[in-house]
Amino acid sequence: MAETLIDVIQQLINGLMYGAFYALIGLGFTLFFGVMKKFNLAYGPTIMVGIYLGLIPLYVWEAPIWTVFIACVAGAVAVGFVVEFACFRFLRQGHELAPLMTTIGMLILLQEAVVIVTHALPYEYPAVFGDESWELGPFLIRPDYVAMLLTGVILVVVLYVVVNRTRFGRAMRAVAENPTVARLLGVSVNRMNTLTFALTSALGGATGFFVAISLGALQPGIASWMTIKGLVVIVIGGLGSIPGAILAGLLLGVVELQALWFLGIGYRDIFAYVLLFAFLVLRPAGLLGKAAT
């Protein structure tokens, strides 16, 4: 009995930390939807390419690890600009789900581009925090997960400050609430869109760095995986709600790791989707959302 309890708590700890990652991805999607009112399914690939680009300083110049971090963020932002230009800039009117398809097209394109460039070989990310877990009583804590959680907390705090306490943030919120009035008040909606892209991509790049470290080996497939998890998180958390995305990400992480530990890998994803359906059927608005689309 005590053994099971220890397992449950261990997976709870792991789940919360792992969930920080899901929360950050969901956060990117939510921010994006909140300001631009459109979905960017190319967010996952943006992060993925950023992570790969981060490897360039390491492999080409054997530079220290913090340059990899900078390169990840910068790479993600660069890709974000490309995505914005290709997928969103020219889609003013039209079917509201047209950006869905263009970003899917971009997803296919980016994933395939990375496969070509890397010849489909997995690339290794250095294990910055070592391979050993810390021991805290009967529990094992992975240092890279802790780093992810800490980074997540820092990023969320930074984001909160930017969104709620700066002029830029105010402009962002204005555009999110009512683009027409924002324009009347002198906010350039186009510029805000581009800057939102840059902000969410930078967020993604930072997240991606820690994901890559905990995963160890990189493959292009992580783009789809991140996208799917991110979408599940925003549905559970409620569209347009930042605290909702965070809570939902943590919840998903916990559910997944408990399922993984007790039932095995075949059931981990099943439980994630069951959770998704439970929310859709019982509470379509999500945990803290305003209303279903």
Added chain:
Amino acid sequence: MEYYLAVLTIIGMHILLGLSVYLVAITGQISFGQQGFYAIGAYLAGIGTALWGLHLLPAMLVGMLVAGAVGFLVGFPALRVKGLYLGIATFGFGELVRLTFLNVRYTKMIDGKLVGPNGAEGFRHVSYIYDHGLTQSQYLGIIYTAVALVAVCLYILERSKLGAKFRAVEEDELAAAMVGINVTAVKVFAFTLSGLVAGLGGAMFVHYSTYIDHDMVALPLAVASVTYPMLGGLGSFWGTLLAAAFLIFLTESLRFLQEFRLILYGMLIIATMTFRPRGIIDETVMLKLRGVWRRHRSPYPGM
């Protein structure tokens, strides 16, 4: 020659898959989960012929009907969400189906071979076609007969009152409800039909390839199935049909480009959605075509 037959066979299957997405799309529901019905049709039809000894048509019927029944069941929770939410939900459904089949084991020893869905190893030896001496071109004939039947049904649907109700629901649900359309019935019916069509596609696929596993009905198939109606346009089912044929033909004929095929695929999607956001054959095209036809036929110009 065999190669072209194979390509045409795949096109037939994908047409059915695309039409199944089309059916729900014209009621305004975007479904990324039709590959789930495809999988249900495939596995059940395979079980029908390989494990239960049914003939081809009854087995395909079983697959189709079960997929349609599941479509009916999915239609109800689908009412609660719209837009991308529904897309995510249906994708979740598709993944649940896939993961279920990943974990299912139902095998029997037949003629010394282990036949049946076997978890991650998939479902092999669905060899009804080859056991009964059907050639590839004969099976192709069967497939396209089915496609033609579905196309005829869609043609009738689009011209009927029901078809108008479908499009009314897509356009504005509240207005449709106010004119007396039973929106729930329309949407659930659309899902049921789409389940039937996709199930049929899957049932035919499994007999063609003699093999199905969970990897074949994952995200790439979901993306492909939605791409066909989105690119082809929601004006007419011909759009989906032609888009499926064109895209598969394109990816096959560009094999020499190897890895760049998918990049081209992605760019094509982006380009089409940028210049024609509602697809190539969208509603305005259909209106113009009908206008031309009417002007051509009517003795009274302008009517």
